[in-house]
Amino acid sequence: MKAKIFVTLKKSVLDPQGKTIQKALNSLGFKDIEDVRAGKYFEIKLSKGTKKAAEKNVKKMCEKLLSNTVIEDYNFKIEA
Amino acid sequence: MKAKIFVTLKKSVLDPQGKTIQKALNSLGFKDIEDVRAGKYFEIKLSKGTKKAAEKNVKKMCEKLLSNTVIEDYNFKIEA
Numbered sequence: 001m002k003a004k005i006f007v008t009l010k011k012s013v014l015d016p017q018g019k020t021i022q023k024a025l026n027s028l029g030f031k032d033i034e035d036v037r038a039g040k041y042f043e044i045k046l047s048k049g050t051k052k053a054a055e056k057n058v059k060k061m062c063e064k065l066l067s068n069t070v071i072e073d074y075n076f077k078i079e080a
Numbered sequence: 081m082k083a084k085i086f087v088t089l090k091k092s093v094l095d096p097q098g099k100t101i102q103k104a105l106n107s108l109g110f111k112d113i114e115d116v117r118a119g120k121y122f123e124i125k126l127s128k129g130t131k132k133a134a135e136k137n138v139k140k141m142c143e144k145l146l147s148n149t150v151i152e153d154y155n156f157k158i159e160a
Contacts, residue, residue, distance in 0.1 A: 004086075006084075006121050007121070008121065008123065018122075021122070021145070021146070024145055025124075025141055025145060028141075028144055028145060030137060030140075030141060032126055032127045032128050032129060033124060033125070033126060033127070034125035034126065034127045035123075035124070035125040036122060036123070036124050036125075037122065037123040037124075038120070038121070038122055039120070039121040039122070039123070040118070040119070040120065040121055041086050041087070041088065041118070041119040041120055041121035042098075042101070042116060042117065042118055042119070043088065043115075043116070043117040043119070044105075044113060044115070044116050044117075045113070045114040045115040045116075046112055046113060046114065047112045047113070047114045048112050049112060057110060057112075060110075061105055061108075061110060064108055065101070065104055065105060065108060066101070
């Protein structure tokens with residue numbers, strides 16, 4: 001089983017990395033960009049268990065280690 | 081329109097960050113983890129154009145700026 005996890009800064013938190021990427025893309029000629037947000041992405045291979053158990057586990061991993069829930073949101077998908 | 085972009089290290093490239101996260105998760109009690117790969121995630125809001133044009137543009141952005149295609153793979157989804 002594979003978990004795909006996305007961690008992004010909360011909407012209310014400024015994202016200077018995203019702004020820098022936006023400026024760089026603008027200067028490369030991509031003009032119709034409204035906003036860029038940068039985040040983290042993790043792929044975790046799990047060896048066993050049900051999908052439900054995996055969801056529970058991945059949620060715990062996100063809250064304990066993978067994201068800082070004060071300033072970040074996380075989101076994940078479990079795939080077979 | 082919104083593009084969600086995932087950049088990961090190629091499979092043949094060692095991922096020390098992923099390995100470190102894997103060890104940290106193990107030491108937190110998550111034992112059934114086979115592999116962790118760490119990557120980057122970007123959300124880009126595009127102001128106009130068709131889905132097809134957006135796909136073409138985002139592909140260019142990935143190749144020019146967002147990923148290092150020598151060692152990284154990218155993948156994206158365009159959402160309305």
